[in-house]
Amino acid sequence: xxPALWIGPAVVVVVFVFGYSMVELVKTSLRYDTEWTFxxxxxxxxxxxxxxxxxxxxxxxxxxxxxxxxxxxxSVLLFEGLRGWRFHRWAVFLPFVLPIPVIGVIFGQLLQxxxxxxxxxxxxxxxxxAQDWLGQPRWALWTMTGVIIWKELGFGVVLFLARLxxxxxxxxxxxxxxxxxxxxxxRFITLPQLKSVIIFYVVIEAITMVSWVFNYVxxxxxxxxxxxxxxxxxxxxxxQTAFQYQSPEIAAAAAVSLFAVTLVLIATFFxxxxxxxxxxxx
Amino acid sequence: MxxxxxxxxxxxxxxxxxxxxxxxxxxxxxxxPTEDVSLTMWWWGEQEAxxxxxxxxxTVKLFEKKYxxxxxxxxxxxxxxxxxxxxxxxxAKKGPDLQYFWGGxxxxxxxxxxxxxxxxxxxxxxxLKHYLNAKEETFGGKVWTAPWYVQPSFPVLYxxxxxxxxxxxxxxxxxxxxxxxxxxxxxxxxxLAGGIKDGWFGGWLYSIIGAQGVASIGDVLDATxxxxxxxxxxxxxxxxxxxxxxxxxxxxxxxxSLELYQxxxxxxxxxAAMTITAGSDVTKFVKQVGVAKVGVMPMPKWxxxxxxxxxxxTSQTMGITAWTKHPQEAANFIMFMHTPERMAAWFKTTGAxxxxxxxxxxxxSLPQQKVLxxxxxxxxxxxxxxxxxxxxxxxxxxxxxxxxxGNTTAAKAAAETEKxxxxxxxxxxxxxxxxxxxxxxxx
Numbered sequence: 001x002x003p004a005l006w007i008g009p010a011v012v013v014v015v016f017v018f019g020y021s022m023v024e025l026v027k028t029s030l031r032y033d034t035e036w037t038f039x040x041x042x043x044x045x046x047x048x049x050x051x052x053x054x055x056x057x058x059x060x061x062x063x064x065x066x067x068x069x070x071x072x073x074x075s076v077l078l079f080e081g082l083r084g085w086r087f088h089r090w091a092v093f094l095p096f097v098l099p100i101p102v103i104g105v106i107f108g109q110l111l112q113x114x115x116x117x118x119x120x121x122x123x124x125x126x127x128x129x130a131q132d133w134l135g136q137p138r139w140a141l142w143t144m145t146g147v148i149i150w151k152e153l154g155f156g157v158v159l160f161l162a163r164l165x166x167x168x169x170x171x172x173x174x175x176x177x178x179x180x181x182x183x184x185x186x187r188f189i190t191l192p193q194l195k196s197v198i199i200f201y202v203v204i205e206a207i208t209m210v211s212w213v214f215n216y217v218x219x220x221x222x223x224x225x226x227x228x229x230x231x232x233x234x235x236x237x238x239x240q241t242a243f244q245y246q247s248p249e250i251a252a253a254a255a256v257s258l259f260a261v262t263l264v265l266i267a268t269f270f271x272x273x274x275x276x277x278x279x280x281x282x
Numbered sequence: 283m284x285x286x287x288x289x290x291x292x293x294x295x296x297x298x299x300x301x302x303x304x305x306x307x308x309x310x311x312x313x314x315p316t317e318d319v320s321l322t323m324w325w326w327g328e329q330e331a332x333x334x335x336x337x338x339x340x341t342v343k344l345f346e347k348k349y350x351x352x353x354x355x356x357x358x359x360x361x362x363x364x365x366x367x368x369x370x371x372x373x374a375k376k377g378p379d380l381q382y383f384w385g386g387x388x389x390x391x392x393x394x395x396x397x398x399x400x401x402x403x404x405x406x407x408x409x410l411k412h413y414l415n416a417k418e419e420t421f422g423g424k425v426w427t428a429p430w431y432v433q434p435s436f437p438v439l440y441x442x443x444x445x446x447x448x449x450x451x452x453x454x455x456x457x458x459x460x461x462x463x464x465x466x467x468x469x470x471x472x473x474l475a476g477g478i479k480d481g482w483f484g485g486w487l488y489s490i491i492g493a494q495g496v497a498s499i500g501d502v503l504d505a506t507x508x509x510x511x512x513x514x515x516x517x518x519x520x521x522x523x524x525x526x527x528x529x530x531x532x533x534x535x536x537x538x539s540l541e542l543y544q545x546x547x548x549x550x551x552x553x554a555a556m557t558i559t560a561g562s563d564v565t566k567f568v569k570q571v572g573v574a575k576v577g578v579m580p581m582p583k584w585x586x587x588x589x590x591x592x593x594x595x596t597s598q599t600m601g602i603t604a605w606t607k608h609p610q611e612a613a614n615f616i617m618f619m620h621t622p623e624r625m626a627a628w629f630k631t632t633g634a635x636x637x638x639x640x641x642x643x644x645x646x647s648l649p650q651q652k653v654l655x656x657x658x659x660x661x662x663x664x665x666x667x668x669x670x671x672x673x674x675x676x677x678x679x680x681x682x683x684x685x686x687x688g689n690t691t692a693a694k695a696a697a698e699t700e701k702x703x704x705x706x707x708x709x710x711x712x713x714x715x716x717x718x719x720x721x722x723x724x725x
Contacts, residue, residue: 043709049676113536135479135538137689222480223362224675227538227683228690243369245672246395247709 029252040253050254052229053237056141060209063145067205068198071156076186079164096154104219107147137230144231148216156201163197195276203269211235211262234258319352319608323380326364330560333631345618352611372397379606383427385596386418386667393426394716398601400424404613414637415597418667421720428616429597429637434561434654435664436486437593440577444555452577456584463532466555473532475554477545484682485674486558489594489665492520494585502668503721507714508707511700518696523584524685525692538687561654565633568650578653595661597637670706670713677702
């Protein structure tokens, strides 16, 4: 009884905030006019724009391993006592605390075809590398992925560093005495010690790529997901369908679909975490 | 006896008149309550009619002075946020009492969704008949939003000094425009400046180039409802014209990474010979660049349709929201915006024409304004106001971005437009049904 009392307020909040919204969302997704139907799902899944949006979310997932590797590398370097590491840590973490609209506006300017990045490339005789980073469909999504990596990296670094500092120093000391060098030490001590944090970071970033990139896309493409549909993502699709094109049923069907995908990711996380826990117990 | 009847009749008439007066008085009291009324107005327009904010602040002050129990709060919306913010407010049935709408479908879409009250229910016919372009917002015998100012849509501005230096005359026809692009490019001058990153410019281009191929607005509405196709020659030809502009390198090379207004700025900075602007903003550009240096013209002519060589004319409008508790006060504010003094002040402050035939045209002094006013007088409907916003965004905006970036062809763009239209006919059945009714009024 006592545990129930403790978690009671949280349950009430969850039921009211999420439960009610979810029920309404599912209800909307299953209705057209006054009839109950699965037609909204069929229409949504048959929409090439929605499939393109999901594909783009899938492509953004490729940023997750890049983020993990970079965050590991940077955090280990900082942990190893890189000169001026406090400054570097601050510099890496700064993008994470910057508001996304600010980042969107700044990168929107920097990455224009005649923006600062291309001007610098041209000034150094590398004009051949200058691209319309956000204006050409073949580059736009990758450019956006780069910006997201730049912003999200700081979170991983701080997370990994915090865990690294909590690892007993004598573990590293012992491995050094045993003759382990940089690579072996981090391969056999750092990585296993960071395992749970890495899994956590992977899941958080995977969820971000699937359902939290709306702000980036909205700000950097003026709410269009362009050029064409080159940066269209599921959240923007839902937003446009609901609030610009007045099709709440289709938007609800798309939202339920996206929720299902996110749920699969969360379930996978718990499964992996449980397995990792069991393995370490053994 | 006869006299008694006569006296009785007079008494009855007087009594009737008194009673009628009392009831009228009661209606007046109801329509003009004495309790405090607070109105919120969400608007847009400073972006294309510089000075609108200042004028609106003055207007609110004067209105509040006249109606001492009413206060008006104004909230300026962003271009990209104007529609989504209102849709969100409409979903919650909470938000502004007065809302800004672009013309045609941009206002009827919300009327059909039940988000607005018809202004013709609150503004007398005798007043409303003076408002220009109100036909675009008329449906089912009612006018749904009230025109505020005219939007000449959309003139080409050219720099006389830049063209003269390059030895190029202002192009009047399509071949002349393409030739001008070649000549200007050879001299290192950007022919046309624009920005399409935010998409809006795609809708402009569709309207000013595409209008030249159609015979009537009924044609456009028919293509939307499926009676015709967007791949039919009259609806698809404009994509070929746009592709020609791209192939002749008529646009700035960074058009895809610039927003609409950033593109126009290139022209103001003297880095391009021509640009396309909101007609309501012409005065600002003329003043920035210099009266002697700027010319105004419609998009060079390529078609033989009745709209070729003409400028689109639409009005930006104000609507009364469905959930407001004070629709009459909101209507009073709209009517106050149309008083002669306010209209004159509007024109003096912004240089844009009030959407009212009572506007004193003697106030028009700049030569560019005179040209523009003449073009508007003989203007044509503005196409973008007659297609579903979803088609506009997914086809006209997106395909224009791709075409101008060299990533699609005219034929593919037209096919994609029809594909999207076909899907809208399936998913937006209520909207299309309303389009069919709307089309009937244009036949």
